Amino acid sequence: MLVVENLSVSYGAINALKGISFEITKGEIVALIGANGAGKTTILNTISGIVEPKTGKITYNNKDITRVVPHEVVKLGISQVPEGRRVFPKMSVLENLEMGAYTRSDKQGIKQDMAEVFQRFPRLEERKKQLAKTLSGGEQQMLAMGRALMARPQLLLMDEPSMGLAPILVEEIFNIIAEINKTGTTILLVEQNAHMALSVSNRGYVLETGEIVLKGEASDLAQNPDVRKAYLGE
């Protein structure tokens, strides 16, 4: 579904990505794990079209999307839940969700998806008139996820959904990620929390300072001594 080949990105003199290649098959959850500054967010933002790559190629459903602008990428069915949630603080929960459906014009379908989001996240329905900035961190994460789902994505890019959340909430969020995947959405999950990420994923890649150093089945990676040492605190 998504093939990334030899992707390099630099910010001025700093090489954030040094020739990364990976792929995602339809229906999978793929985890990209790595420490802060490894280049995880850069990968997502390059796929979304916010960051322009120096070299390399991104192919999505056999279409070259390497230099496609962000709003066109969304129309192709790729949505992102950005790092730090990035809900629109001075817009209501409802308006945030409407922004998620910005590229769509099927009123009936939007209404139906909105109902589905509220079913998945009942807290959001209770607070639909509130401004997003008044929500708690967990609620904002739910809103960011609901907002991305409103675009009816085929591929969902999630950037550190566990960041800054209490452990019990992290578990809830990851359960929901697995559920979203079961309804047919392919997911690329970027995480520092390797344990949780690998527990819901099919496959994983380990990223270190802009390079992929390990890849494999999620269950194998979770058992890998190097991974356990570096990311699972052993």
Place this chain on the structure above:
Amino acid sequence: MLLQQLINGITLGSTYALIALGYTMVYGIIALINFAHGEIFMAGAFAGLFMVTVLKINIFLSLILSMVFCMIMGVVIERIAYRPLRKSSRLSALISAIGVSIFLSTLALMVFGADAKGFPDNTIPLIQIKLGPAEISSLQLLILGISAFLMMALEFIVRKTKIGKAMRATSQDYHTASLMGVNVNRVISVTFALGSSLAAAGGVLVGILYNSVSFNMGLMAGLKAFAAAVLGGIGSIPGAMFGGIFLGVAEVMGVAAGYSSYRDAIAFAILVLVLLIKPTGLFGQKIQKKV
């Protein structure tokens, strides 16, 4: 007496508010003080004057056409003078804006000459309406009515329409808005179009109010409206409306109190005070650095 000054002040202030809205909307989205905005106001006044005197078009239609003219002008200016500098430092765009401002006022000087021109006397039939101890003229009523209508229309567009929501989203988080599928360049164009059309309306109304249209009218009006936008909190739409009216009332009251030679200084004294005491303005929000 007080009521009379209040009426005069609110009338003047509502024209400042119309101009201030353009500053604040553009700043809210791309963090640029569009110093050419005052010249768009001037261009609007000339466009209206040209249509009324040369083409003999009805004043209301002239007002609308002048708004359309400046709408296009605003979009074109953004395209050629600001968009290529989007990724450079903010200072470059600011200098470009000052350049556009000088270019437009010089162009107007060359085309229309240095002396002020006036609208024909019968543009708006003048009737004085008694309002208790005070009087309000048909012209003042018209200015108030048109300003109020335009501001309500703007509020409706920004609050309720899809493009308005995209504008708010873009001003709150530029990158995330594009991740929602918002074509940010289009939103910026629409912002310039709306802001410029309001300035054009302000230009025509001020031109009739003072019966004077000149190549340098944009300078002072633009600076005062900028002060109004800062007073209200730059980036805030209600702030610009309030700031404009407040400034208009303060100016008229100052003149009525006998400080007429300080007329133009009042706005800038307020600007200095705001920057000293509450730099974010009355309706402004604390600027949060995004990490």
